[in-house]
Amino acid sequence: MKNEIRFTHQFLVESSKSGDRTAQYQLYELYVDAMYNISMRFLGIKEDAEDIVQDSFVDAFRNLEKFKYESTFGAWLKRIVINKSINHLKVKRLPLATMDDHEFHLTEEVECEKVDAMEILxxxxxxxxxxxxxxxxxxxxxxxxxxHNEISDVLGITTSTSKSxxxxxxxxxxxIINTL
Structure with a gap:
């Protein structure tokens, strides 16, 4: 069924595959802000996030032939941005928190009540x-x-480490929030 969500922007993707620069620019315009926000959440540095987003789009357009509509174009691009952001952090060799290989028994999540803008901040x-x-x-x-399975793949850790x-x-x- 071609009306599925994974075929969103199919015309632009197919045009981009054939080298249409206008279609590539339209895809870029559709996704650049969301991809920048994703990268900023990981990196926290505006210039680094901008670089990662640009590199991600270049890689995506170079590898469009590998995109087979197994997901939406946005999800595929998001995966590229996340992987590049994480790799960027690894290259910078920023200290990571230690991860032990034992699992915690998690209790049920506390049900959230109305959240106001101050709490979000x-x-x-x-x-x-x-x-x-x-x-x-x-x-x-x-x-x-x-x-947690996807996180373990992306970060190269075990699923139990991701959970813990x-x-x-x-x-x-x-x-931290209680001290703010």
Whole structure:
């Protein structure tokens, strides 16, 4: 069924595959802001995020023949941006939080009540103060919607490490928010 969401912008993608620069620019315009926001959540440095987004689009357009509509173009591009952002952090050799290979038994999530703008700002500020390893897990799991299996693939860690790091990151985030 061609009306499925994964075929969103199919005309632009197919035109871009055949070298249509106008179609490429239109795809760029459609996705650049979202991809920049994703990269900023990981890197926190405007210039680095801009560079990663530009490199991601260049790579995406060079490899469009590999895009087979198994997902939406946006999801495929998002994966490129996330991988490039993480690789950028690895190259910079930023210190990562230690990860132990034991699993935690997680309790049920606390049900959220009405959240106002100040609480959202506190959470955003708290995420920014997390160690980079914790920040990556929180961004991938909560903001990007990755599951622990996907996170383990992206970061090159075990699924149980992803779960334990998420648990620790969440605990640390609550501590930080309570001090704000």
């Amino acid at each position: 506190k959470v955003k500020s708290g995420i920014e103060k997390l160690p980079i390893g914790y920040k990556q897990i929180i961004n991938l799991y909560l903001l990007e919607g990755f599951d 790091q998420y648990h620790r990151a969440k605990k640390k985030l609550v501590e």
